[in-house]
Amino acid sequence: MEKESTSLRQKTINALQEQNRSLTFRELTDAIWAMYPEYKDYLIGKYETEQQARVQQRTRLGIVVRDNRKFFTVTKSESRILVGLSAELFGSLENYDEEQTSQPSHECVYWYTFPAYKKDTDAYPIVIGRGNVERFGQWYTDTPEPPELLGFYEHAHPRFIQNALHSVLELKGRRVEGASLEWFLTTPKEINELIESVLKLV
Secondary structure (H helix, E strand, O other): OOOOOOOHHHHHHHHHHHHOOOEOHHHHHHHHHHHOHHHHHHHHHHHOOHHHHHHHHHHHHHHHHHHOOOOEEEEEEOOEEEEEEOOOHHHHHHHHHHHHHOOOOOOEEEEEEOOOOOOOOOOEEEEEEEEOHHHHHHOOOOOOOOOEEEEEEEOOOHHHHHHHHHHHHHHOOOEOOOOOOOEEEEOHHHHHHHHHHHHHOO
C-alpha cells in the first residue's frame, strides 16, 4: 500500500501544478518522487531497485493519464511524449473529487502481516486476502499491534488471482497450520513473482 493517502492521480496533478509546465513521464516521476519521498521509498522497497520502480511507475502513470483525459493532455514534441494539465481540470476537479470519494473502490488482492512476524530474508506468515485496500486500516481495531500492509494488486478478477496464489502456495506446503485459510509462509517478493507467473498463463 502506498505510504501516502493521496491517490496517484492527485499526486500527478499536484506535481504538474507545481512545475507549471508539461513533463515527460520520466520528469513527472521525478517531480512526484520529490514531492512524496515516502511514496518513492515505498515503490523502491516494493520493487527492490529504482529502475524497476521507475518501470512500474511509468506504467501506472500511463494508466492514470489514459483513464483521466478530463484532467490531462498528452502531446508529442520532438519524439518526446509530454503530459500536461487540461484546462477543464480547474473548474471540475473539486466536484470530481467529491464524487469519487463517495464511490467504493474496486476490490484487489492484498497481502499483510504483523510486525512481530516479519523477517528480512526468510519466509514468514503472511495473509493473502481480497477486499477494498483503501479501508485496510479500518479492519483491525482489536489486535495487539496494527497490521502492516505489504502490497496489493488490482485486477478485474481479484478472486481468481487470490485463489491461484492460495492454490500454488498450498501445493508447496506453505499454509500456516492452526491459522485461518489465508495465512501462508511466504515473502512479498515471492507473491509478486507468483502473480507475474499466473498472468503469463492467461
